[in-house]
Amino acid sequence: MIAEFGLVALWLAAALAGLQLVAGFFGMREGGEQVAALARPAALVQALLCGLSFLALIYLFATTDLSVKLVAANSHSAKPMIFKLAGTWGNHEGSMLLWITVMALAGGLIAALERRLPERTMLATLGAQGFLALGFYAFILFTSNPFERLPLPPVEGNGLNPLLQDIGQAFHPPNLYVGYVGLSVAFSFVVGALLTRQVTPEFARVMRPWVLGAWVFLTIGITAGSYWAYYELGWGGWWFWDPVENAALMPWLAATALLHSVSVLAARDALRAWTVMLGVVAFSMSMVGTFLVRSGILTSVHAFAVDPERGSFILMLLALYIGGALVLFATRAGTVAEGERFSILSREGALVVNNVALSAILGIVLLGTLYPLLTEAFDVRVSVGPPYFNPVAAIFFLPMLVVLAIGPLLRWRGDSFARIRIPVIILAAIAVVTLLAVWLLADIDLLPLLGLALAAMVAVGSVLPLRGRSLRRLPIAVWGMVIAHLGVAVALFGMAADTAFQQERLVAASVGDVIEDGPWQVELRSVKPVAGPNWTAIEADLGLTYKGAPAGEAKPQARSFWSPPTETSEVALVTRWNGQLYAALGNQAEDGRWQLRLWWKPFVTWIWYGGLLIALGGVLSIIGRVSGDLRRRVAARKIADRKADEEALAAGAGA
Amino acid sequence: MRVLLALIALALAAPLAAQDSLPPAPYAYQQLEDPELEAQATELMHTLRCLKCQSQSIADSDAPMAGDMRHQVRTRIAAGEDPEDIRAWLIQRYGDYVSYQPRVTAATWPLFAIPLALLVIVFFILRGRFARRSKGAGE
Numbered sequence: 134m135i136a137e138f139g140l141v142a143l144w145l146a147a148a149l150a151g152l153q154l155v156a157g158f159f160g161m162r163e164g165g166e167q168v169a170a171l172a173r174p175a176a177l178v179q180a181l182l183c184g185l186s187f188l189a190l191i192y193l194f195a196t197t198d199l200s201v202k203l204v205a206a207n208s209h210s211a212k213p214m215i216f217k218l219a220g221t222w223g224n225h226e227g228s229m230l231l232w233i234t235v236m237a238l239a240g241g242l243i244a245a246l247e248r249r250l251p252e253r254t255m256l257a258t259l260g261a262q263g264f265l266a267l268g269f270y271a272f273i274l275f276t277s278n279p280f281e282r283l284p285l286p287p288v289e290g291n292g293l294n295p296l297l298q299d300i301g302q303a304f305h306p307p308n309l310y311v312g313y314v315g316l317s318v319a320f321s322f323v324v325g326a327l328l329t330r331q332v333t334p335e336f337a338r339v340m341r342p343w344v345l346g347a348w349v350f351l352t353i354g355i356t357a358g359s360y361w362a363y364y365e366l367g368w369g370g371w372w373f374w375d376p377v378e379n380a381a382l383m384p385w386l387a388a389t390a391l392l393h394s395v396s397v398l399a400a401r402d403a404l405r406a407w408t409v410m411l412g413v414v415a416f417s418m419s420m421v422g423t424f425l426v427r428s429g430i431l432t433s434v435h436a437f438a439v440d441p442e443r444g445s446f447i448l449m450l451l452a453l454y455i456g457g458a459l460v461l462f463a464t465r466a467g468t469v470a471e472g473e474r475f476s477i478l479s480r481e482g483a484l485v486v487n488n489v490a491l492s493a494i495l496g497i498v499l500l501g502t503l504y505p506l507l508t509e510a511f512d513v514r515v516s517v518g519p520p521y522f523n524p525v526a527a528i529f530f531l532p533m534l535v536v537l538a539i540g541p542l543l544r545w546r547g548d549s550f551a552r553i554r555i556p557v558i559i560l561a562a563i564a565v566v567t568l569l570a571v572w573l574l575a576d577i578d579l580l581p582l583l584g585l586a587l588a589a590m591v592a593v594g595s596v597l598p599l600r601g602r603s604l605r606r607l608p609i610a611v612w613g614m615v616i617a618h619l620g621v622a623v624a625l626f627g628m629a630a631d632t633a634f635q636q637e638r639l640v641a642a643s644v645g646d647v648i649e650d651g652p653w654q655v656e657l658r659s660v661k662p663v664a665g666p667n668w669t670a671i672e673a674d675l676g677l678t679y680k681g682a683p684a685g686e687a688k689p690q691a692r693s694f695w696s697p698p699t700e701t702s703e704v705a706l707v708t709r710w711n712g713q714l715y716a717a718l719g720n721q722a723e724d725g726r727w728q729l730r731l732w733w734k735p736f737v738t739w740i741w742y743g744g745l746l747i748a749l750g751g752v753l754s755i756i757g758r759v760s761g762d763l764r765r766r767v768a769a770r771k772i773a774d775r776k777a778d779e780e781a782l783a784a785g786a787g788a
Numbered sequence: 789m790r791v792l793l794a795l796i797a798l799a800l801a802a803p804l805a806a807q808d809s810l811p812p813a814p815y816a817y818q819q820l821e822d823p824e825l826e827a828q829a830t831e832l833m834h835t836l837r838c839l840k841c842q843s844q845s846i847a848d849s850d851a852p853m854a855g856d857m858r859h860q861v862r863t864r865i866a867a868g869e870d871p872e873d874i875r876a877w878l879i880q881r882y883g884d885y886v887s888y889q890p891r892v893t894a895a896t897w898p899l900f901a902i903p904l905a906l907l908v909i910v911f912f913i914l915r916g917r918f919a920r921r922s923k924g925a926g927e
Contacts, residue, residue, distance in 0.1 A: 368848040375843035432842075477918040489913055493906045500902050513895045518845070518888025520835045525903050529910070637830065639819050702850065719817055719850075728817040 136201050139189030140280040142182045143230075146237060147270035149179035150263045153240070157260020161253045161329065169252075172259045173244040179266070180241025187221075187234040190279055194221045200286040203227065203279050209290040212298070219303030220292060225427060225443075226279035228306055232423070233269045235307075235314040239343075240266065243318065249339055251331060258325030265317055268450045276443050301361045309354040309381055313419035315347025316384060319391065323412035324458060327465045332405045337398035338762065340412070342755050344395055347415075348388040349751035355381050356744030367702035367717045369635070369732045371740060372628075374522045376431050379502045380422035383495055387415035390491040393484050401545055403472040403481055407488065413458040418495070420451045430506060476547040483540025490533035494526050501525075527580055534587045534625070535564075537618060538594025556597055564590040577633035584629030592622035610757030617750025624743025630736035631712075641726040651733035653714055654678040655687075660718075660727055668694045670703070673718045673727065677707060689718040712736050815862035816855030822866075829862045832871040835888045836861070836878060845888065 153175040160169025193201050194217050197210045207224045208217055222231040240262045247255065273279070322340045326332045358381065363371040372378065391411040397404045425431055428444030475481040501517040508515050538560050542553050550557075568586035571577065595618030598611065636651040647656045656676040663672045670692040677684040687705035694701070707714040712735040719728030820826040833847035838854040846854040846861070857878075864874050878886050890896045 366844070366848060367850065368844075370845075370848045373843055373845075373848070377843070477914075482918065485917065486914065489910050493903075493910055496906055497903055500899065504896075504899055508895050511895075514883060514885040515890050515896055516837045516885050516888045517890055517899065518835065518837065520889035521899070528903070528907065637819070639817050641818060700850075730817070 135189050135192055136198065136280040136282060139186045139193070140278070142186035142189065143270070143274065143280075146179045146182035146186060147267065147274060149175045149182065150237075150266040150270055153179060153263030154260050154267060155263075157256045157258070157263055161256040161260070169256055172256050176240045176244035176259055176262070179263075180237045180244075183234050183237035187230055190227060190230060191218060191221045193280075194218060194227075197290060199288075199290055200282055202281045202283045205283060205287050205290050207290070207292040209292050212292070215300075216298045216303065222306055223302070226273070226277045228310070229269070229273050229277050229427070230279050231307060232310050232314065233266065233273060235310055236262075236266055236269065236317055239314055239318050240321075247339060249335060250325075251329065254325045254329045254331045254336070256325075257328040258321045261324035261328075262318070262321040265321060265454065268453065272443075272446050272450065276446050299365075301357060305354065305357060305361070308350055308357070312347045312349075312351035312354055312381075312388075313384060313423065315343050315350065316388060316416045316419045318343045319347065319412050320416035320454075320458070323409050324461065327409060327461050327469070330465065330468055332398075332409055332469045334399050334402045337395045337408065338758075341392070341395050341399060342759055344388060344392045344415075345751050345755045345758070348385070348392055349748050349755070351381060351385040351388060352744060352748040352751060355385055356741050356748070359744070360741050364704055364706060365701075367704050368730070369637075369715050369734060371631075371737070374501070374517075374519055376425055376502050379498050380425045383498055383502075384415060384418040384422055386491050386495040386498065387411060387418045390488045390495070391415045394488050397481050397484050398472070401473050401475070401481060403475060404485070404488075405472040406466055406469050407485075409469065410462060411488070411492075413455070413462060414492075414495075417451070417455045417458075418499075420447070420454065421499070424448060424451055425502070473546075475545070478543065478550060479547045480540065480543045480545045483536050483543055486536045487533055487540065490529040490536075493529045497525050497529075498522065523580060527583075531583055531587060534591055534621075537621065538587075538591045541594070541598045541614065541618065556594075556600075560590050560594050560597075563593055575633065581629040581633035584625055585633070588622045588626035588629060591625065592619060595619040595622060608757055609760070610754050613750045613752070613754030613757055615750070616753060617747045620743045620746025620748075620750060622743070623739050623746055624741075627736050627739030627741075627743060631734050631740070634735045635737070636733045638729075638731040640729050640731075641722050641724075642729050643726050648729065648731060650714070650731045651735075652680045653684075653731075653733055654681075655714075655716070655729075655731055657727065657729065658686075663690070665692075668692045671718065671721075673716075673729070675705070675716060677714070679709070687714065687716045689716045691718045691720070708738060713738055813856050813859035815859040817858075820862055820866050825865050826862075828871055829865040832865070832874060833858055833861055836875070837886050837888055839882060839886060 153172055156168045156170075156172040156175055159165045160172055190203075193204050194208055195214065197204060197208055197217065199205045203224060203226050207227075208220045212220070220227075222228045240259070243255075243262070244259060250258070319340050322336065322343070326336045355378075358378065359371050362373065362378075363369065391408070391414075394404050394408040394411055398408045424444065424447045428441075428447055430444055477485075501522055505515050505517055539553070539557055542556055544552075564586045567589040568582065571582055571585050595615055598615060599607070638648055638650045640646075640648055642648060642657045644657055644659055647654055649655075654677070656678075658674040658676045660671060660673050663670050670690040672688050672690045675687040675689070677686060685707065687707050689705040690703040692701045692703050693699070702717050702719070705716045707716075712733065715732040715734055717730040719730060721727055820829060830847060834845050836846045836857065838844045838846045838849040838851055838857070840851045840853045841849045844854075846857045860878075861874060864877075865871065875887055875889075879891075884891065884893070884896075890899055892900055
């Protein structure tokens with residue numbers, strides 16, 4: 134019953150998305166007032182129905198209803214409840230239902246709350262949101278029905294894979310999806326603004342919290358994903374330029390560019406066409422990311438070509454939405470005036486450089502990710518990896534960092550170099566001194582060297598906007614900017630320091646051996662078997678000494694799960710403020726010695742602290758913008774009320 | 789002189805490894821003695837794809853094949869081979885797919901041409917935007 138209820142709710146929600154589309158697009162025309170009244174209620178009810186449908190699926194997983202194909206394939210009655218629930222979206226069908234649910238809830242939210250834009254623009258936005266949703270409903274209902282029943286329910290479910298029972302894995306996908314879907318709202322606003330020719334600062338202010346919110350979730354998602362790969366894979370790497378990572382990085386790059394240009398539009402009514410274009414690109418990248426991860430094309434282009442149903446459906450949606458938006462943009466670009474003008478030496482000028490550089494990096498990541506897929510289709514297999522991405526992206530990334538350090542010091546519209554000469558000279562001196570000092574003291578590669586110098590420069594540059602201002606009265610949004618920029622410096626420093634100074638020791642050790650790794654001395658004290666609920670493991674007991682002083686112990690394990698049989702390496706991490714000792718235990722050699730892998734990774738944790746700071750900056754920015762907006766609205770209402778009172782008084786006196 | 793000894797030993801690596809009771813690929817999980825050679829080997833290994841994994845280099849993988857390839861790389865580096873020669877040898881053996889560093893070929897030139905084109909486009913966008921601007925400001 135519950136499964137059928139969920140499916141019916143989903144169909145009804147799809148129908149309401151259709152209604153929202155019609156009501157929005159016809160309502161915005163002249164004489165469409167009657168249908169227009171339906172758009173907001175349609176969005177609200179759609180959100181409700183889609184939410185119910187998703188709850189139904191959660192219920193089926195919670196109760197392990199094995200007559201449902203998806204549950205039978207992905208769940209098991211013996212799983213802990215939290216992983217039963219997380220199992221709802223740990224598979225293709227469920228994750229797509231989660232995607233559309235987040236989208237419907239976001240649509241409901243703007244329908245219920247957003248009243249700042251002209252009503253016609255809102256109708257067009259809701260219509261566009263309905264149009265987007267309809268495509269995804271069709272995708273789920275026609276190719277990925279999560280509620281499909283089995284004629285003969287199995288006795289037990291199939292999904293006890295312990296590797297997928299990971300709390301990080303449980304929350305990673307929903308987190309990224311919120312990011313992707315937040316960009317879909319920005320996309321709908323862009324379409325609405327283009328259709329009604331209302332690309333205004335007000336439109337930018339309405340869109341900004343959505344862009345910022347999506348960006349915060351994407352930032353957290355990428356940071357968490359990187360740390361997950363770091364401790365799970367067991368070899369100390371934290372970024373692989375893997376297509377799945379790139380699928381999250383590309384929307385992030387576009388969203389980063391978008392949130393900067395949207396700020397220019399909101400503050401100065403400039404960069405109109407560019408902001409609109411980025412809004413289209415950002416959601417396009419979300420869809421490209423979904424396509425890459427969900428179509429199976431990454432595993433093998435040929436497998437994808439043999440069973441292309443889902444992939445080609447997403448590809449079709451992609452072409453429809455992106456193509457449609459670009460055509461709309463092309464026809465309206467002429468009527469969207471460029472906006473206010475400014476000189477290159479201005480805050481806007483710096484933000485344009487940021488935007489162009491981020492877009493170029495995005496182009497390179499997109500090229501490097503898709504190109505091997507393209508050649509594989511023609512039976513030429515090539516790999517594009519770090520030796521390509523790192524230097525090519527750096528060409529644009531490094532100059533952008535210089536501008537990042539200086540840009541926030543500039544005034545809007547136009548500035549003179551004389552005014553900022555002293556801070557610029559200080560910043561340049563910091564970069565040069567760091568560069569020379571590191572170059573003289575350590576023999577490291579060019580990219581980490583430049584990374585260290587620029588990290589120092591950006592760190593100082595990011596806090597310079599606080600100079601000479603009352604810290605208590607500083608707007609929260611400015612704090613957000615300062616902290617996010619500082620986060621960039623912190624993360625960059627972590628990346629450069631780890632790349633340049635990590636010390637690797639791969640040894641075969643007997644019990645009693647002491648291994649030196651950088652400032653650490655690691656003694657293999659014992660190796661013994663241990664057992665968990667569904668695994669057995671060999672655990673090494675490592676006694677640690679840091680610079681001669683005892684520093685605790687580390688217990689890396691080599692684990693074997695028995696259902697399904699899988700070997701994993703459970704690394705031991707010892708965190709200090711200035712880095713991490715990373716220890717992994719390998720197999721036993723024939724002579725009885727154990728393979729130990731040790732890395733001393735100076736400041737590696739700063740990569741993820743930086744990522745979290747960036748996200749925190751985004752959160753502060755949202756709080757600052759939304760609260761400022763609410764204050765303004767309350768003030769406007771008070772003024773309006775007072776006016777009404779005065780008029781009423783005057784009218785009363787007159788009578 | 790230890791380097792020299794190591795080199796001689798490595799020339800005979802395979803039979804020695806058999807006598808020593810280490811696994812058949814001792815350099816899969818052990819570093820070279822000479823830190824400079826090891827650094828060369830590590831740098832190269834990070835740019836070679838593990839053919840049995842999804843998007844990992846041979847320096848990031850537990851797969852047996854990655855271990856064998858690490859052993860090959862370290863042995864050859866220790867024998868004094870140039871890293872790029874080793875890469876070429878591996879490409880000859882496994883195809884371009886094994887190297888994360890794409891070569892410029894008939895099939896891959898756009899990978900290099902497009903970033904250059906981007907650079908030119910970026911230059912013209914910025915120049916176009918601001919050259920006009922300053923003229924406009926001058927009027």
